[in-house]
Amino acid sequence: MENTTKKDPKIILTGDRPTGRLHIGHYVGSLRRRVELQNSGEFDKIFIMIADAQALTDNFDNPEKIRKSILQVALDYLSVGLDPEKANLFIQSMIPELTELTFYYMNLVTVARLQRNPTVKSEIQMRNFEASIPVGFMCYPISQAADITAFKATTVPVGEDQLPMIEQTREIVRKFNTVYDEVLVEPEALIPDNEICKRLPGTDGNAKMSKSLGNCIYLSDDEKTVKQKIMSMFTDPLHIQVSDPGHLEGNAVFTYLDAFCKDEHFAAFLPEYSCLQELKDHYTRGGLGDVKVKRFLNAIMEEMLKPIRAKRADYEKNLDAVVDILKKGTEKAEAEAAKTLDDVRKAMKINYFDTSILIDSYEKN
Ligand code: TRP
Numbered sequence: 001m002e003n004t005t006k007k008d009p010k011i012i013l014t015g016d017r018p019t020g021r022l023h024i025g026h027y028v029g030s031l032r033r034r035v036e037l038q039n040s041g042e043f044d045k046i047f048i049m050i051a052d053a054q055a056l057t058d059n060f061d062n063p064e065k066i067r068k069s070i071l072q073v074a075l076d077y078l079s080v081g082l083d084p085e086k087a088n089l090f091i092q093s094m095i096p097e098l099t100e101l102t103f104y105y106m107n108l109v110t111v112a113r114l115q116r117n118p119t120v121k122s123e124i125q126m127r128n129f130e131a132s133i134p135v136g137f138m139c140y141p142i143s144q145a146a147d148i149t150a151f152k153a154t155t156v157p158v159g160e161d162q163l164p165m166i167e168q169t170r171e172i173v174r175k176f177n178t179v180y181d182e183v184l185v186e187p188e189a190l191i192p193d194n195e196i197c198k199r200l201p202g203t204d205g206n207a208k209m210s211k212s213l214g215n216c217i218y219l220s221d222d223e224k225t226v227k228q229k230i231m232s233m234f235t236d237p238l239h240i241q242v243s244d245p246g247h248l249e250g251n252a253v254f255t256y257l258d259a260f261c262k263d264e265h266f267a268a269f270l271p272e273y274s275c276l277q278e279l280k281d282h283y284t285r286g287g288l289g290d291v292k293v294k295r296f297l298n299a300i301m302e303e304m305l306k307p308i309r310a311k312r313a314d315y316e317k318n319l320d321a322v323v324d325i326l327k328k329g330t331e332k333a334e335a336e337a338a339k340t341l342d343d344v345r346k347a348m349k350i351n352y353f354d355t356s357i358l359i360d361s362y363e364k365n
Contacts (some may be wrong), residue, residue, distance in 0.1 A: 010042060013153035013187075014051030015092070018069035019059065022076040023216040024301075025200040025209035028259050029159050029192055035081040037157060037190075046087040047151050047333055048077060050326075053093040054144065057137040058127055065140045076219050076320055079312035084325045090333040091326055092147065097337035101146035101344060106139065108175040109168070114138055119164045145169035149184045150337040157190040160198050181347035183340075196259045205234030205252045216302070219308055226305060235290045242289040248280055253293055260300050269299040 014034065016022065022031065038046055050073050055066045070091065077089055092098060114120060120141060124133060144165045148156055149172070166189040191197050201207055202215025209216050212364040217229050235253050235289055239246040248254045257276055266273050270292075273279045279296075282288040315322055345351040352358050 008154070009044040009152075010155060011045045011151055011153045011185075012037060012043050012155045012157065013047040013049065013148050013151045014157050015047075015051045015147065016073060017051045017055035018066055018073045019055050019222050020065075020069055020182070020211045021072045021218045023209055023211075023214070023218045026076075027080065027219060028197040028200055030157060031076070031080045031082075033157055033190075034087075038082060040084050043155070045151070045336075047083060047112060047153070047336075048087050048089050049092050049333075050074065050090070051092045051147070053098070054140050054147075056093075057134065057140045057143075058123070060134065060136070070326075071319065071322060074326055075312050075315055078325070079219065079308045081311075084329065088329045088332050089326055090330040094278065094330045095150075095334045095337050097334065097341045098143065098146045098150055098209070100341060101150055101337075102139070104344065104348065105172050105176070107141050108172050108179070109142055111138075113168070113171075114141060116170060117141055117164045119161055127241050141165050141168045142172070146170045148187050149173060150340045151333070152185040152336075152340060153187050154185060155190055156187045160191050161193065163189055169214040176344075176347075180344075183343040183347045192303075196255060200251050200259060201255055202303075203229050203233045203252060205250060215335060219305065222309070223302065223305075226301055227298050230294050230301065231291070233294060233297075235293075239290065241324055243286050245286040246283040246288065246290075248284060253290065254280065254283070255295055257293075257296055257300075260297075260304065265296075265300050265303075268303075270296045280357075307311065 012034075014030070016026070034048065037043060045176045049326075050070055052066050052070060056063060059065055074089060078084070082089065098363070115138075123137075129137065129164075141164070145168060148166075148169050149363060155176075158166070166187060170186050176184050199207065200209050200329050202209040202213055203217060204212055204213070204215040206215055209240060217226055221229070233252050233256075236247045236251050238244065257279075264273050266279075270279070273282070279288070279293070283293065342351070346354075349357060
């Protein structure tokens with residue numbers, strides 16, 4: 001007999017809060033991987049979401065910031081090589097089904113469980129929300145579960161800080177499938193396998209690259225800005241004279257080299273060395289100046305950023321087309337979410353007008 005069992009589809013969903021332009025930390029941490037996954041041909045469907053509704057949960061008083069960031073993020077996506085023919089780019093708040101799913105999932109989660117979510121906990125501290133946590137913010141992990149399950153995503157490529165969200169999603173899926181019917185899919189997180197790529201430090205050496213700290217290199221920065229940011233990067237405060245032995249630990253320039261440098265970069269830009277280890281050895285021994293290392297890093301950065309910048313400039317010339325990509329992507333995404341919402345309503349038997357379900361449940365007394 002012929003084997004007719006169909007392979008389960010492999011579906012990606014991931015996204016970002018649009019609170020500003022994306023930077024090279026986003027690039028090594030997730031964007032680069034997304035493009036690889038997209039081009040691997042291993043996935044049946046790919047959804048990349050601009051999570052504006054989630055961004056509003058902690059920026060409700062500044063919708064303008066979110067609005068302004070939507071096209072920026074869309075351009076960042078397109079310029080790094082996400083291809084609208086292969087990956088569906090869409091805007092979260094334009095899909096009402098996501099909100100509806102969130103509302104039903106809210107019944108499956110306790111307040112205590114939300115309060116235990118470590119990412120939410122640290123965000124509450126960061127934002128000084130302790131005394132008065134907006135309900136919408138508290139519930140964003142539930143809305144994230146709706147984002148993921150609406151597309152029956154199997155794979156969610158995210159940073160490590162998002163693991164608690166995926167865990168919470170899996171719990172919601174299990175609960176839903178037990179209480180109602182087996183319709184939701186348990187997703188797996190896919191986190192960066194490379195330690196340095198998990199969290200790129202800021203140009204000032206701070207552990208986190210973040211807009212509020214002003215220590216980012218943006219994908220959309222021009223050549224001059226990037227150079228100036230790299231030339232003023234934090235290195236080793238004890239490395240004063242070129243002849244002084246230098247330290248690699250906490251040295252942001254070397255951390256970036258760990259993240260971006262390949263052996264072939266030496267042949268192209270710094271042929272006196274053959275690999276990063278040689279450069280590191282010379283630095284720690286003493287006799288290698290920061291300026292030289294920074295110039296090398298800048299050359300590597302430019303090689304990476306130049307094509308990204310060019311692609312961005314192309315799309316920038318035709319923003320209408322970018323909006324159209326988002327609109328088409330959102331329509332397609334909504335059609336998927338609507339199918340899942342149908343399944344969910346059926347499983348809960350709240351699809352009242354589809355069948356004779358109301359009359360069948362009527363009990364005459
Ligand atoms: N929480 C993610 C972030 O802060 C954004 C996001 C929203 C997301 N919904 C998602 C990521 C669903 C993956 C899957 O960047």
